Amino acid sequence: MIVVIGFGSFGRKVVNFIKNKEPITIIDKQIEDIDDLIKENIKVVVGDATEEETLKKANIENADIVLILTNSEVNRNIAEKVCELSPNSYKIARAVQGYPELYSGLNIDKIVNILESGAKDIANEVDNAKLKRKLMKLKSIILEKKKKCNGKKMLILTHINPDPDAIASAMALKTICEKWDVEADIGYGGNIGYDENKTMVNLLEVNLLSIDQINIDDYCIIAAVDFSSSKQLPMEVEKLDIIIDHHANGDLEADYKDILNVGATSSILTNYLKELNMEPSRKLATALFYGIESDTNNFKRGVTRFDFECAAYLQSYIDTTILEMIENPEISTEIMEVIAKAIINRQVVKGNIALSYVGEITNRDALPKAADFLLKMEGISTTFVFGIVGDYIEISARTKDVRLNLGEILKKAFGGGGHQTAAGARIELGIFKAVSDKEALRKLVEEAIKAKILEVIGIKEKE
Ligand SMILES: [Mn+2]
Structure with a gap:
């Protein structure tokens, strides 16, 4: 049972978030909509929370959690009484502006500064906004170019001898472009070596074009994934429009360049999908997961928290049977x-x-x-x-x-x-x-x- 002391605007917000999770008793000197609260199975005690009698009415001795959410120096008195009457509950108290030592010496488990929490939320939003802004830019570059394309397609290039990370990243970018009504092909140079890579392409039915099959004049938007160095460029192109990669120090330039110091390009693209609210298909999720897994040598080499978070996100979409078959291909x-x-x-x-x-x-x-x-x-x-x-x-x-x-x-x-x-x-x-x-x-x-x-x-x- 949770006892909430203080039902002002902030207390109300908190109760709204937690009301369906556990039984709640509210204490405040004045509570207006008592009937509505009772309908929602919330117990109400009207009274002064600095008085023992009020707290006892709320059955504070048996509370599991006590929230002290009032906002004045009186919180100290409330907290003292709560500590005395309910020593075994978990106690969370709201910090009060101008009284940094308000709860000193008391056994309060957690003091929450709501100003600070709000500021942190906004700071997180700034990080998020960067990604949103990036994707807005990507979209506008692709759509602007498309207008001048006269029906020509987009080409997504992987590096020479593409690996699973490159192939999966290309698949993801192609899926994103399709959502924006832009048709794209995936091109590669060299060959698809290793049985794992061949198995991946076959089982996930990835459509890849070798550069011998590609006439560059058929395309008007060119993207590079999983490489940013001209040494890895599989064919000559006039200009790259997009580069998405995780290798630093590349010499290639593009209007849109997103290079992050993470374990796999597949992670960067997974994060794009997540931000765009695009649930990956089973095949795409499996490819991206394998891309992250293989580029980080099973989450051991160059892996970051970001890669783990992206892999965790993909986890619920992947096809584990196919993934196992890719990981253990038949050896020729x-x-x-x-x-x-x-x-x-x-x-x-x-x-x-x-x-x-x-x-x-x-x-x-x-x-x-x-x-x-x-x-x-x-x-x-x-x-x-x-x-x-x-x-x-x-x-x-x-x-x-x-x-x-x-x-x-x-x-x-x-x-x-x-x-x-x-x-x-x-x-x-x-x-x-x-x-x-x-x-x-x-x-x-x-x-x-x-x-x-x-x-x-x-x-x-x-x-
Ligand atoms: Mn890579």
């Missing part, structure tokens, strides 16, 4: 074979570095898979898997060892790149191409790559 026979070769051919140096040559293969995506897999072997903390794909030697490396920076190592050794824990490189086969004997080629490639890697890591090999 070829990738299985490359993994098997990587295991059999591994050479372990310095106790924990595995180097493995897998020969000639057709699918380069098998290399990172094999490098990931080898890393799971007992005692192995760093893996380098390499093979020949077409006219190149491709290398993929993984490490759990924080002392090594694989991005740096592969850059130094072969002009490759990547992160501390995962990196790759591609070297032209060059003169090795002339070697037709497979066994001889294996030896040459294996020795050359191994020697260079060990040299850069700083290990001298004996024997």
